Structures are given as structure tokens and as C-alpha cells.
Amino acid sequence: MSMRKALHQMPAPAGRATVGDGEAVSGVVSDEARLPRRDTENAVQALLEQALARENMQRAWKRVKANKGAAGVDGMDIAQTRRYLTNARPNIRNQLMACTYRPSPVRRVGIPKPDGSERELGIPTVVDRPIQQAVLQVLQPLIDPTFSQHSHGFRPGRRARDAVLAAQQHVQDGYRIVVDVDLEKFFDRVNHDVLMDRLRKRIDDAGMIRLIRAYLNAGIMRGAVVAVRVEGTPQGGPLSPLLANVLLDEVDRELECRGQRFVRYADDSNVYVRSPKAGERVMALLKRLYDKLHLKINESKSAVASAFGRKFLGYSLWAAPKGEVKRAVSKKALATSKQRIRQLTRRSGGRGIPQVIEPLRRYMLGWKAYFGLAQTPGVWRKLDEWLRHRLRAIQLKHWRRGKTIYRELLALGASAKVARLVAANSRRWWHNSRMALNSVLTIAYFDRLGLPRLS
Numbered sequence: 001m002s003m004r005k006a007l008h009q010m011p012a013p014a015g016r017a018t019v020g021d022g023e024a025v026s027g028v029v030s031d032e033a034r035l036p037r038r039d040t041e042n043a044v045q046a047l048l049e050q051a052l053a054r055e056n057m058q059r060a061w062k063r064v065k066a067n068k069g070a071a072g073v074d075g076m077d078i079a080q081t082r083r084y085l086t087n088a089r090p091n092i093r094n095q096l097m098a099c100t101y102r103p104s105p106v107r108r109v110g111i112p113k114p115d116g117s118e119r120e121l122g123i124p125t126v127v128d129r130p131i132q133q134a135v136l137q138v139l140q141p142l143i144d145p146t147f148s149q150h151s152h153g154f155r156p157g158r159r160a161r162d163a164v165l166a167a168q169q170h171v172q173d174g175y176r177i178v179v180d181v182d183l184e185k186f187f188d189r190v191n192h193d194v195l196m197d198r199l200r201k202r203i204d205d206a207g208m209i210r211l212i213r214a215y216l217n218a219g220i221m222r223g224a225v226v227a228v229r230v231e232g233t234p235q236g237g238p239l240s241p242l243l244a245n246v247l248l249d250e251v252d253r254e255l256e257c258r259g260q261r262f263v264r265y266a267d268d269s270n271v272y273v274r275s276p277k278a279g280e281r282v283m284a285l286l287k288r289l290y291d292k293l294h295l296k297i298n299e300s301k302s303a304v305a306s307a308f309g310r311k312f313l314g315y316s317l318w319a320a321p322k323g324e325v326k327r328a329v330s331k332k333a334l335a336t337s338k339q340r341i342r343q344l345t346r347r348s349g350g351r352g353i354p355q356v357i358e359p360l361r362r363y364m365l366g367w368k369a370y371f372g373l374a375q376t377p378g379v380w381r382k383l384d385e386w387l388r389h390r391l392r393a394i395q396l397k398h399w400r401r402g403k404t405i406y407r408e409l410l411a412l413g414a415s416a417k418v419a420r421l422v423a424a425n426s427r428r429w430w431h432n433s434r435m436a437l438n439s440v441l442t443i444a445y446f447d448r449l450g451l452p453r454l455s
Contacts, residue, residue, distance in 0.1 A: 122234020
């Protein structure tokens, strides 16, 4: 097996330790520095045997099972697939080793985006997902160490918060103009020939190349029709993020060679410079580099602008007194969050407050964990107040009648005066759910119900 130590991704940990904590090695490995080539058939056997080894496949199956996920075009879920593989596994393994295996098409699923458009996902069958995951677990430790240290998306040991902190540091160092690049439908437009050419430079293994190409060519099912594709790596499969990083690493390396300060997370890339003129030069360079990869920059979403006026991974930056640069949740991310909270706390459905709070609690904990880097305590406090205000209004609507409101408030320890005041305006849910009611449905009351605080 002759492979350059290389790549990186991460819908799931690869299960092996990576070299240099995921950072790129210094220098490019030349052809002369590679290990001697082995017979092609032996190389195929070595690499596929690693991927299909019992221990590796068990680990891949556990990952797929833990991720759950929907069925593919065959309609089989995890339990059904497990029963099917009891007898079919040996035949599938033989086909994989003989390079005759043909993956099933992926099932198209459209995920609505906040702007009204759709993000296209391609859901592989549960039969194919463990195979992709097993291949990933073999390739990722070999390829990831050669990626740029400025790439953070879908890589072991790296998270979105690392990219945000790196961006903040560049701006703090005085690089306050950002070349903010958004690629137009990136995962739908990845050219298969270009991608496989870049992958062959990292993987000297015909069998693995053939299998990955088969997954790219499997097609996507829309309704009852399978569309053959010559471009695109549908999001939803374990291998797609790794392949995206293989393709985009070429741009990262060119920026590094030119000494640029930049941060990339998947297809989101920001380059930080000192002046608008320098930013325009970098933008022109990026257009040429992406054109070589058959990728297109989305002109309406990309710009050369002040770093304080753009968002990156849901965060924005702001200038505090004494020149300090701080982090905040972007306005768009905050608006999206409030809309999601409205959906989770809709006032209909006949649910009691504890039933309303349970899914809300899970969402808020995840949201707080992701946006915990924000340095805006005032924003957290206002969001907390708005959320409790909304829950108080929901509680009043559940009680509905003035007599019921009066009785329930007395049971919660309210004075007769406060209970009468709130009950007298029983139909004005939003207006009535503050002031006097705050002294009864207090912060401690919501704490006892399990509602997380942001501030």
C-alpha cells in the first residue's frame, strides 16, 4: 500500500491517532520520496482488506447505528438492513474485493434554508453507509495530516469554534478587511474528474479510487427516476466532507504560499487583509483558483468588506473599547434561533408547560454550547427575558379563564391582589404575561422546570 500521509475529514472519528494533531506537515512529499510501488492487485488487497477488516467494519456499523438516519432508496432502516446483511454480507464483501460492487443511488432530500431555498442532501442506503464509513476510517488518518492548518471543517480534533477564534485573532492583529467567499452550490458542483485527479495524487491505489468513483457515479433518485451525475458529492454520506477537503486543499496551499491570513471551514472561506485594494487582488486570485477546480463564487453572497460587517459560521465580530475585537452571535443566527423557539413553543397543541419545555431545553442546550463563545452578556439576558415572557404567555393561555388563572396563581403562592390583577385581564396573553406575573412565575420557577439560562 503506497499512500501519501494525507487527508482529513470528520462526520465521525477515524478511530486512529493523527499525526501532528491534525496540522499539515511542512513541505510536499515528492514522487521520489514515495514508497516503492507494489503490484496493483496487492495494493488493492491491502487497502480494501484494512477497510473491510472485521474490527473496522464493526466500528463503522456502530457509528452508522449511532447516527440513526433515514432509509435510502431501498427503504430499509437500520434493523431491516442488519437482518439483510446476515446473509448478504459475504457476497457484498466479495464484490468489493473484486472491484465489481455497484452502490445504490442516493435518495434526494431537500432541507429548507432560512432564505427560502433548499439544501440538497443525498441519503445513501444503510448498506452503503457502513462501507463509506469503513473507507473513511482507513483514509482519514492517512490523508488528514497533509491538510492545511487553516482548514477546520470536518476534521478530527477541530471544531467551528477553532475557526471563529482564528478569525478573531486575524482581525485583532489588524487585518480588518475580509475577503468573504461563498461558493455557489459547492457540493452540487464538485466536478468528478477534477476531484478524482486530486485524489489520485494522494492515494496510489486503483481499487480504492475505483470504489470511490463508483460512489460518485451512483446517481441520485428524484421521485422514481435515477439521475446520472457527472458532478456533485451529495451531502449526507460519510465520505463527502473528506472529498470536499481534498479538493479545496489546493486553494488553501496556494494562499499559504502567498503568505495570506485565512480561515476555512468546509466551503466557507475568509481571507483577512489590511486594505480594500489588497482584498480585491485576493478576490481575483480566488476566482482564478476556483475556476481551475470548475467551481463558481456566488457573487451575491461574497464580498470584500469590513470584518465587522460580515458573519462567519453564525458569529460576527465587533470592536470593543480600547481596540479589542470581540465575538457576537450574528443577527441572522439570532433571528433564526428566535424563529425556531417560536416553533417549539407554539401556543397550540394542548401541551402543558413541562411538555413544551422538554424539546426547548434540548435545543437551548445545543445552541448555548455552539454559541458559548459570544461575548455579549446583554444579548443573552434579553433573549432569556423574551423566552420566559413567551412561556408565561403560553401558561396563561393554557389556564384561559379568569377563575382558573386566579386559582392557579394562588396555588403557586401569589397574593390575592396579584392573582385578581392578572385574572382580570385573562385574554391579553402577551400583555398580561409580565409585570405582576413575573413575581409568581419567577426565574426560579422556570429553573425548577429545567429551562436552561443563557445569561
